[in-house]
Amino acid sequence: MKVVVLGAGVVGTAAAWFLSKNGHDVTVVEREPAAGLETSFANGGQVSPCHAEPWANPGTPLQALKWMGRADAPLVFKWWRYDPQLWAWLVRFLANCTAGRTRINLDRTLRVAIYSRDCLQALRAETGISYDEKTLGILHVYRNAQTFAHAQGASAVMASLGLKRDVKTVAEAVAIEPALQSVAHELTGAIFTPDDESGDAHKFTQELAKLATKNGVLFAFNTTVTGFQREGDRVTAVVTDRGEIKGDAYLMAMGSWSAPWAKQLGLALPVYPAKGYSATLAVTDAAKAPSVSVTDDEHKMVYSRLGDRLRCAGTAELAGWNDTMTPVRAAAIVKNAKALFPGAGDFDGAELWCGLRPTTPDSVPLLGKTPLTNFYLDTGHGTLGWTMSCGSGKAVADLISGRAPDIDMNGLGIERF
Numbered sequence: 038m039k040v041v042v043l044g045a046g047v048v049g050t051a052a053a054w055f056l057s058k059n060g061h062d063v064t065v066v067e068r069e070p071a072a073g074l075e076t077s078f079a080n081g082g083q084v085s086p087c088h089a090e091p092w093a094n095p096g097t098p099l100q101a102l103k104w105m106g107r108a109d110a111p112l113v114f115k116w117w118r119y120d121p122q123l124w125a126w127l128v129r130f131l132a133n134c135t136a137g138r139t140r141i142n143l144d145r146t147l148r149v150a151i152y153s154r155d156c157l158q159a160l161r162a163e164t165g166i167s168y169d170e171k172t173l174g175i176l177h178v179y180r181n182a183q184t185f186a187h188a189q190g191a192s193a194v195m196a197s198l199g200l201k202r203d204v205k206t207v208a209e210a211v212a213i214e215p216a217l218q219s220v221a222h223e224l225t226g227a228i229f230t231p232d233d234e235s236g237d238a239h240k241f242t243q244e245l246a247k248l249a250t251k252n253g254v255l256f257a258f259n260t261t262v263t264g265f266q267r268e269g270d271r272v273t274a275v276v277t278d279r280g281e282i283k284g285d286a287y288l289m290a291m292g293s294w295s296a297p298w299a300k301q302l303g304l305a306l307p308v309y310p311a312k313g314y315s316a317t318l319a320v321t322d323a324a325k326a327p328s329v330s331v332t333d334d335e336h337k338m339v340y341s342r343l344g345d346r347l348r349c350a351g352t353a354e355l356a357g358w359n360d361t362m363t364p365v366r367a368a369a370i371v372k373n374a375k376a377l378f379p380g381a382g383d384f385d386g387a388e389l390w391c392g393l394r395p396t397t398p399d400s401v402p403l404l405g406k407t408p409l410t411n412f413y414l415d416t417g418h419g420t421l422g423w424t425m426s427c428g429s430g431k432a433v434a435d436l437i438s439g440r441a442p443d444i445d446m447n448g449l450g451i452e453r454f
């Protein structure tokens with residue numbers, strides 16, 4: 038079967054790999070000159086089922102109100118700006134902030150995330166792919182006793198869903214990651230997820246694209262999707278600025294851009310961009326930079342050591358399909374990083390970047406079938422697209438191939454909206 042994958046971010050590239058492994062003739066359409074150049078370019082680097090707790094949870098509305106008015110807050114949105122798509126998304130988001138919905142959404146996200154981590158490990162063992170990966174776990178540090186207590190409760194729930202998460206004292210946390218020593222007095226505790234990982238999503242995407250090419254996948258770079266041809270309930274071609282590309286099946290993996298383009302096919306995908314920022318700096322003192330990937334709960338920031346670089350990432354700005362950098366927010370990333378790991382690297386020379394997380398109101402990705410019989414979804418991965426890329430790709434590739442995916446796909450599709 039000929040399958041056309043739309044988008045060569047980490048999600049589309051992983052899907053293309055698994056589709057080719059299932060024996061299909063795969064073409065990936067990508068507007069950039071190479072794979073992984075948009076949101077998958079400089080993310081936080083964490084392969085983190087431990088972060089499966091949805092953004093929409095009972096504590097978020099109050100927290101968001103407290104953050105309002107602070108330009109450097111971890112979450113910023115201007116609800117008064119004319120943006121009906123944001124308002125519709127926010128209404129659904131609030132509906133998902135109940136304890137019951139949070140539990141359901143956690144279960145769904147964790148199902149994909151844990152499976153995905155297994156798929157990534159299997160892919161690595163099979164291919165030897167290397168991408169500055171580290172398999173040292175993720176250490177989540179807390180400064181606030183109340184938040185730490187809440188996190189311990191969430192840990193128990195996640196443990197019941199199959200995720201190993203160990204509660205640690207500050208001394209134990211510093212023993213796991215000695216670079217935290219200088220801020221130990223500010224911390225109240227930590228949670229360690231020993232099986233989580235980190236690595237450079239961009240490097241991974243590029244390396245996987247090379248392996249996929251060797252496996253017969255054709256990457257049509259510098260090719261922009263501009264529309265679709267459709268007959269009844271089937272898509273017959275994707276229209277691009279370089280002509281039509283026909284396939285037997287089509288997979289939407291265009292990240293935040295999936296929503297506006299799927300709309301052309303009459304599909305209303307509740308995917309809204311949440312802009313995030315990162316700073317990547319050269320490590321100048323290895324002892325002061327973390328080796329274990331760290332999450333700082335208070336500032337909602339993550340840190341991953343990528344070879345001799347330190348990636349620092351965070352913040353969410355709900356400001357539409359717009360990837361302009363706001364200097365104050367980029368500066369906040371560097372300031373927080375410098376405070377947590379003083380002397381670790383060249384903070385003044387940090388490379389700043391921002392990208393649009395393709396976010397759904399319930400934090401669960403959109404995977405699988407649509408009302409169009411040959412058009413499938415692999416999008417809406419939000420904060421966990423790198424984490425969930427391999428598992429989503431394999432599950433969707435199996436579905437397209439007429440095989441039963443290894444995970445239960447219930448609750449992961451567009452039908453839940």
Ligand SMILES: Cc1cc2nc3c(=O)[nH]c(=O)nc-3n(C[C@H](O)[C@H](O)[C@H](O)COP(=O)(O)OP(=O)(O)OC[C@H]3O[C@@H](n4cnc5c(N)ncnc54)[C@H](O)[C@@H]3O)c2cc1C
Nearest residue numbers: 044046048068077080081082083262292313421422423424
């Ligand atoms: C600051 C930040 C930190 C993050 N940290 C983490 C983390 O630590 N761990 C984690 O798991 N996730 C993290 N994420 C989320 C993760 O990066 C995303 O979920 C993931 O990159 C989404 O991948 P994607 O392939 O769906 O989208 P993208 O990487 O955006 O890929 C979509 C592709 O579609 C292409 N495209 C779009 N429109 C068209 C068109 N019309 N024609 C042709 N091609 C088109 C784009 O060029 C792009 O290459 C973070 C995100 C940000 C912003």
